[in-house]
Amino acid sequence: xxxxxxxxxxQVTQMGQEVILRCVPxxxxxxxxxxxxxxxxxxxxxxxxxxxxxxEKSEIFDDQFSVERPDGSxxxxxxxxxxxxxxxxxxxxSKSGPSSYEQYFGPxxxxxxx
Amino acid sequence: QQQVKQSPQSLIVQKGGISIIxxxxxxxxxxxxxxxxxFPGKGPALLIAIRPDVSEKKEGRFTISFxxxxxQFSLHIMDSQPGDSATYFCAASKWTSGSRLTFGEGxxxxxxx
Numbered sequence: 001x002x003x004x005x006x007x008x009x010x011q012v013t014q015m016g017q018e019v020i021l022r023c024v025p026x027x028x029x030x031x032x033x034x035x036x037x038x039x040x041x042x043x044x045x046x047x048x049x050x051x052x053x054x055x056e057k058s059e060i061f062d063d064q065f066s067v068e069r070p071d072g073s074x075x076x077x078x079x080x081x082x083x084x085x086x087x088x089x090x091x092x093x094s095k096s097g098p099s100s101y102e103q104y105f106g107p108x109x110x111x112x113x114x
Numbered sequence: 115q116q117q118v119k120q121s122p123q124s125l126i127v128q129k130g131g132i133s134i135i136x137x138x139x140x141x142x143x144x145x146x147x148x149x150x151x152x153f154p155g156k157g158p159a160l161l162i163a164i165r166p167d168v169s170e171k172k173e174g175r176f177t178i179s180f181x182x183x184x185x186q187f188s189l190h191i192m193d194s195q196p197g198d199s200a201t202y203f204c205a206a207s208k209w210t211s212g213s214r215l216t217f218g219e220g221x222x223x224x225x226x227x
Contacts (some may be wrong), residue, residue, distance in 0.1 A: 004157075032212070043150075043158060043203060045214040056214055091157050093215075101146045101165075101207065103215060105157035 002026040004106035006092050012112045013082055021077045023092030032075045033093040033103060034067065036060070043091065049075065064092045082113045116141055118206050120218025127225050137204035142183065142207040148215070149178065149189045152201045155188040161202075162189070168192045194225045 004026045034046040048055040066078045093103040120137045127133045148163035164171045164178040177190040204218040
């Protein structure tokens with residue numbers, strides 16, 4: 001069964017450093033998402049991406065964040081200058097097309113900012 | 115108006131019992147209501163979902179009940195098993211192409227053997 005994959009599974013970085021989280025969405029899916037989950041809290045939407053541009057972003061997704069689809073398979077989330085409060089699980093999700101609803105999530109990357 | 119409220123925060127059920135988790139939403143533009151199951155250290159996994167044109171959807175031991183007028187929906191797990199022990203999130207979205215999911219706070223379900 002096709003699945004969303006994410007790397008790395010755990011990333012530790014120092015405050016102020018840049019991090020790139022990588023995702024490979026399900027093949028042939030057209031819509032891509034990043035969500036985050038701070039430990040013990042609910043999952044929060046960050047950004048959606050379609051046709052090589054951002055469709056929607058939340059108030060969390062400020063200028064420190066950016067997304068990119070550098071090739072036909074990868075989808076990345078970059079945090080330019082990490083803060084302690086960026087520590088969370090980051091989930092990538094994808095859905096097949098405009099007429100579908102189902103979003104499928106990857107296993108997540110645990111980001112720890114020290 | 116984007117909130118989805120979920121209860122209870124935690125739930126303990128005996129094996130074979132019925133687990134019931136409730137959610138309420140505010141935004142009447144929401145038209146897709148999925149439930150996700152999450153095990154520790156894993157990503158949310160889509161369990162079952164409903165659109166507001168039906169009041170109930172059943173898949174195996176899992177049933178969603180939907181009350182459009184009350185803006186509430188619930189997940190029922192029949193014959194609960196220890197393997198069902200996980201965190202369950204309800205969510206909602208509008209049918210737009212980008213369609214972000216708005217999640218509830220989550221319910222930690224423990225099914226005792």
